[in-house]
Amino acid sequence: MRLxxxxxxxxxxxxxxMKIAWGLFAYEAIMALVxxxxxxxxxxxxxxxxxxxxxxxxxxYPMLAVTQIVILVVVVPVITASSISGEKERQTFDIMxxxxxxxxxIIAGKVTTAMIQGLFxxxxxxxxxxxxxxxxxxxxAYLLWFLLIAMLVSLFSASIGIxxxxxxxxxxxxxxxxxxxxxxxxxxTCLPNILYLLFGYGSGSDPLTIGMFVVLLFYLLNPVYYLVxxxxxxxxxxxxxxxxxxxIYDDLSLKIPFNASVWHYGWMTISTLxxxxxxxxxxxxAAKKINPISKGRARKLVQQQMQxxxxx
Amino acid sequence: MLQxxxxxxxxxxxxxxxxLNLHIPRGDLFGFVGPNGAGKTTTxxxxxxxxxxxxxxxxxxxxxxxxxxxxIKKQIxxxxxxxxxxxxxxxxxxxxxxxxxxxMNSFEVEKIMNDLLELVNLSDxxxxxxxxxSRGMKQRLCVARCLIHNPALLIxxxxxxxxxxxxxVEMKELLQNLKGMGKTIIISSHILSELSEMxxxxxxxxxxxxxxxxKIEDVMGSVFGSNxxxxxxxxxxxxxxxxxxxxxxxxxxxxxxxxxxxxxxLSEQEIAQMIARMxxxxxxxxxxxxQEGSLETLFMQLTGGESGDET
Numbered sequence: 001m002r003l004x005x006x007x008x009x010x011x012x013x014x015x016x017x018m019k020i021a022w023g024l025f026a027y028e029a030i031m032a033l034v035x036x037x038x039x040x041x042x043x044x045x046x047x048x049x050x051x052x053x054x055x056x057x058x059x060x061y062p063m064l065a066v067t068q069i070v071i072l073v074v075v076v077p078v079i080t081a082s083s084i085s086g087e088k089e090r091q092t093f094d095i096m097x098x099x100x101x102x103x104x105x106i107i108a109g110k111v112t113t114a115m116i117q118g119l120f121x122x123x124x125x126x127x128x129x130x131x132x133x134x135x136x137x138x139x140x141a142y143l144l145w146f147l148l149i150a151m152l153v154s155l156f157s158a159s160i161g162i163x164x165x166x167x168x169x170x171x172x173x174x175x176x177x178x179x180x181x182x183x184x185x186x187x188x189t190c191l192p193n194i195l196y197l198l199f200g201y202g203s204g205s206d207p208l209t210i211g212m213f214v215v216l217l218f219y220l221l222n223p224v225y226y227l228v229x230x231x232x233x234x235x236x237x238x239x240x241x242x243x244x245x246x247x248i249y250d251d252l253s254l255k256i257p258f259n260a261s262v263w264h265y266g267w268m269t270i271s272t273l274x275x276x277x278x279x280x281x282x283x284x285x286a287a288k289k290i291n292p293i294s295k296g297r298a299r300k301l302v303q304q305q306m307q308x309x310x311x312x
Numbered sequence: 313m314l315q316x317x318x319x320x321x322x323x324x325x326x327x328x329x330x331x332l333n334l335h336i337p338r339g340d341l342f343g344f345v346g347p348n349g350a351g352k353t354t355t356x357x358x359x360x361x362x363x364x365x366x367x368x369x370x371x372x373x374x375x376x377x378x379x380x381x382x383x384i385k386k387q388i389x390x391x392x393x394x395x396x397x398x399x400x401x402x403x404x405x406x407x408x409x410x411x412x413x414x415x416m417n418s419f420e421v422e423k424i425m426n427d428l429l430e431l432v433n434l435s436d437x438x439x440x441x442x443x444x445x446s447r448g449m450k451q452r453l454c455v456a457r458c459l460i461h462n463p464a465l466l467i468x469x470x471x472x473x474x475x476x477x478x479x480x481v482e483m484k485e486l487l488q489n490l491k492g493m494g495k496t497i498i499i500s501s502h503i504l505s506e507l508s509e510m511x512x513x514x515x516x517x518x519x520x521x522x523x524x525x526x527k528i529e530d531v532m533g534s535v536f537g538s539n540x541x542x543x544x545x546x547x548x549x550x551x552x553x554x555x556x557x558x559x560x561x562x563x564x565x566x567x568x569x570x571x572x573x574x575x576x577x578l579s580e581q582e583i584a585q586m587i588a589r590m591x592x593x594x595x596x597x598x599x600x601x602x603q604e605g606s607l608e609t610l611f612m613q614l615t616g617g618e619s620g621d622e623t
């Protein structure tokens with residue numbers, strides 16, 4: 001398989017810079033800080049409550065995992081948001097666009113680089129994460145699940161970042177815009193639910209109806225809810241989606257079909273596919289934006305030219 | 313090689329390029345000149361597929377550039393006016409990167425890279441980081457980079473800007489070598505003296521329009537004609553000037569310390585007779601010859617005296 005030249009070049013360039021070393025240092029330092037904070041909390045609880053510290057160590061997993069996801073959400077858009085605008089600022093973008101690389105492969109290369117960089121961090125923190133599995137007794141499969149979730153978060157964040165980078169001329173503007181889009185995703189997917197509860201309930205109708213069912217589906221695209229569902233199931237075996245929808249089924253005096261496990265895996269699968277689709281759309285938009293001569297516009301111009309020649 | 317027909321580009325209501333028609337034959341070294349804002353870079357960017365024209369067509373080797381962009385990109389090597397570099401990338405890695413962007417494998421790149429670095433005189437810099445090279449070296453590396461996929465058409469936007477005199481000479485030699493290899497080269501530049509030495513054809517743009525284009529000697533001839541003369545006089549300048557002015561069909565352009573520049577509509581015989589009369593009257597005529605126009609004069613005349621930074 002042929003490696004995207006941009007990935008090869010960017011990884012090589014970044015591996016030689018001090019940025020990556022300092023980045024890893026900062027990442028590990030944050031993880032160590034969270035680890036020691038968690039351990040001190042466990043120790044205090046253990047000395048007062050007399051509980052077994054080993055049973056509490058399992059809680060390291062969600063704490064460290066959420067910390068890592070938050071760092072990825074913050075860092076990955078910064079990497080991609082400055083990738084296209086950075087090439088423009090460096091004035092290497094035009095040269096890139098005159099080569100045989102398609103705009104989509106340029107975008108894909110930049111996003112892959114950001115994902116690999118994100119995974120560098122995640123994999124470097126694996127030994128600390130593994131403590132929760134060795135001592136806490138969690139299944140090793142959850143570590144793999146976490147890696148996949150981290151990859152999805154990286155892809156989603158990177159695609160938002162690259163799209164903003166293609167739209168903006170300045171790197172700083174695209175970074176701010178990326179965070180803005182993230183916030184919009186979190187807020188906008190909650191908004192139908194909030195509006196329904198406010199106005200649907202106020203108008204006298206029962207909020208727990210089919211309308212509510214539809215409204216809750218918006219959470220499929222909520223990045224925060226996605227993580228809540230994942231960690232809740234991992235740690236307690238309870239599916240948030242199952243709980244939400246079983247209330248609606250109860251209200252409609254119906255029995256909820258399937259068990260919690262089906263609801264959880266179904267929800268996670270659909271949500272993952274939707275995030276992949278949205279990421280792909282962001283990538284397409286970015287590729288379209290950086291393409292100076294799209295096929296459609298060029299064809300239209302040629303047609304106009306032919307019409308002009310025919311008429312005169 | 314390059315055929316441009318009725319090319320237009322508007323930025324909003326501002327017409328950057330208007331009805332540009334240009335044909336550059338294979339193997340030409342074409343100098344593209346014009347004052348700042350004349351539309352040269354806009355035209356170059358449209359030819360390279362970096363900008364969509366408002367109207368018109370561009371064909372390279374008979375292939376339409378708008379509808380076959382992927383094919384066209386293989387035939388073009390582009391050197392922009394500003395050379396951006398990546399930190400922490402060595403010369404050989406830089407070449408390998410751009411080679412792989414043309415879908416060449418490392419073996420193919422390695423094979424051609426050595427020849428290209430030798431051509432641009434950078435063979436001993438293969439292991440050196442690009443950002444440590446001098447500006448002249450970077451510019452030569454950029455030319456080597458644009459040759460990596462063996463394009464037929466090279467487009468260089470201000471290749472000598474910001475270079476020291478030595479680097480300019482090296483760049484000029486490099487371009488002449490490439491012309492000798494049969495490449496078609498388009499150079500946009502402000503340094504007209506260099507262009508007149510290197511190029512065999514030119515195009516002058518002003519206010520988005522192509523004022524003139526063609527072989528340098530044809531363009532010069534069409535503008536200056538062959539009716540300009542310089543008469544060198546070493547004594548009795550006043551009498552010489554009076555005699556020239558008295559001759560019908562002659563207009564005196566300027567009178568210097570030891571030369572008179574004239575524009576005439578006389579035959580060669582009539583000119584010879586007038587010179588003979590001047591010598592017969594005691595004026596010492598040390599020489600007389602056809603006045604040849606320079607690219608600078610041509611440029612100033614055709615662009616109405618508007619000059620760029622370095623004209």
